[in-house]
Amino acid sequence: MSPDDVAKTSQTGGLEMWDDAEYQRQLALFVRCSTEKGIELVKVGEVIAGIRHRRRFLDIGAGGGDLTIPISQSFAETSVVEPNEKQAAFFKRRCPHFTVYNDFWEKVDLGSKRFDFILCSHVLYYIEEGKWLTAIDRMYTHLEDGGCIAIVLQSPIGQVADFFNEFTRYDVNILELWHDLIQRYGDDVIEVRYFMNEIYTESLEDMVTIGLFLLLDQRFKQFESEIRQYFETHHKVAGGYCFTQDEILLVAKKA
Numbered sequence: 195m196s197p198d199d200v201a202k203t204s205q206t207g208g209l210e211m212w213d214d215a216e217y218q219r220q221l222a223l224f225v226r227c228s229t230e231k232g233i234e235l236v237k238v239g240e241v242i243a244g245i246r247h248r249r250r251f252l253d254i255g256a257g258g259g260d261l262t263i264p265i266s267q268s269f270a271e272t273s274v275v276e277p278n279e280k281q282a283a284f285f286k287r288r289c290p291h292f293t294v295y296n297d298f299w300e301k302v303d304l305g306s307k308r309f310d311f312i313l314c315s316h317v318l319y320y321i322e323e324g325k326w327l328t329a330i331d332r333m334y335t336h337l338e339d340g341g342c343i344a345i346v347l348q349s350p351i352g353q354v355a356d357f358f359n360e361f362t363r364y365d366v367n368i369l370e371l372w373h374d375l376i377q378r379y380g381d382d383v384i385e386v387r388y389f390m391n392e393i394y395t396e397s398l399e400d401m402v403t404i405g406l407f408l409l410l411d412q413r414f415k416q417f418e419s420e421i422r423q424y425f426e427t428h429h430k431v432a433g434g435y436c437f438t439q440d441e442i443l444l445v446a447k448k449a
Contacts, residue, residue, distance in 0.1 A: 209320065212412045214280055220407035221258055223400060230391040230439060231260045237389050237443055238313065238344055242268055245310055246340035252309040254299050254333070255317035257281060263289065265313065273309070275302050299329060308338045315346040319410060323366065327374055334379070334446065342447040349388070352440030353429070354408060360424055361417060362409060368442055375446055383447040394436045401425045401435040 211217065225231060238261065242248070251269035256262040256276050266272035266289070273293040276282045282296035295302045299314075300321065312333050321329050333343050349355060350368055375384045395401045405421045406414055414421070429437045 209410060210412050211410075214278065216412075217278075217407075218280070220403055224393075224404050224407050225258065225260055227395050227400065227404060228391055228393045228439070230393075230441070233389055233391045234315065234346065234441075234443075235261060235264060237387060238265060240387075241342060241344050241443075241445055242311060245342060247310045247338065250307070250309040250311075250338070252304075252312045252336065254312065254314045255320070256285065259285060259288065261313065261315060265311075266292070269311065273304075273307070275299055299332070300325070304336055308336050308341075310338050310341040312337060312341070312343045313346075314343065316348070318345065318347060326371065327378070330375070330446070331378070334448065337448045339448055342445055345444040345446070347442050347444065349440035349442050352390070353437040354393075354439040356428075357405065357408070357424065357437070361414060361421065372444065375444065379446055380449075383449055385445045385447075387443040387445070389441055389443065391439050391441070392436060393439060394434060396434040398422060398425060398430075398435060401429065 212220065242265070248269050250271045250273070251266060252273045252275070253262040253265070254275045256274045258281065262272065262274060262285075271293070272289070272291075273295070274282070274285050275295045275297060276285065277296065277298045279296055282294050285292050285294045295304070297303075299317070314333065318326050318329065330343070330345070337343060347366065347368065348358075350366060372384065372386060393401075393404060395404065402418060402422050402425060405425065406412075406418070425435055429435045
């Protein structure tokens with residue numbers, strides 16, 4: 195199987211996830227070696243500052259809680275949708291006051307609950323692209339008047355996107371998604387923000403692990419030697435390896 199074959203099956207719902215222990219190891223390494231979470235907190239904080247009320251917060255795909263826990267301090271109530279059983283169990287132990295749904299966003303039953311702020315950071319990749327608008331519509335249904343949704347996605351340009359395009363196809367049409375959201379909800383309630391972060395490791399092995407984490411599908415493991423050569427050629431710096439990640443923050447408000 196070629197990288198293109200893996201990409202095609204991944205993008206049509208055939209994503210093969212890493213086993214939980216390896217995924218958690220990759221995630222922890224990425225968080226430790228990236229400036230993303232700190233910068234994202236600042237950008238999300240700017241969005242939250244414009245919200246009318248700060249009563250209820252929902253984080254979809256909360257992961258390790260690096261964003262969830264600090265953001266929750268700005269809200270009276272926090273709910274989490276997390277399909278990973280171990281991550282959901284972590285939230286129940288670490289934050290017993292959270293409402294935790296161990297389920298996928300497409301299936302979870304929130305009843306009639308509505309939220310002032312909904313965060314969906316780097317989650318849409320796990321949903322077939324043709325179902326993104328349906329997933330966002332569902333978020334909008336659970337949004338309070340005056341509230342907003344914040345969706346974070348990898349930008350289609352920049353060094354991480356170049357890496358993707360070397361081994362797969364990162365062809366998410368951000369402009370089309372932006373246009374569709376404007377058509378659905380109105381130009382006056384949709385905005386886009388751009389930010390960048392840096393990923394740095396001292397060892398090539400750690401950078402390769404992060405590369406595999408970003409590619410999502412465990413079948414890319416068979417191309418580990420090529421990934422190693424790519425980082426050695428393109429991202430070796432004095433003392434280690436470094437590349438930048440361009441990200442897009444889509445905000446949908448409910449007037």
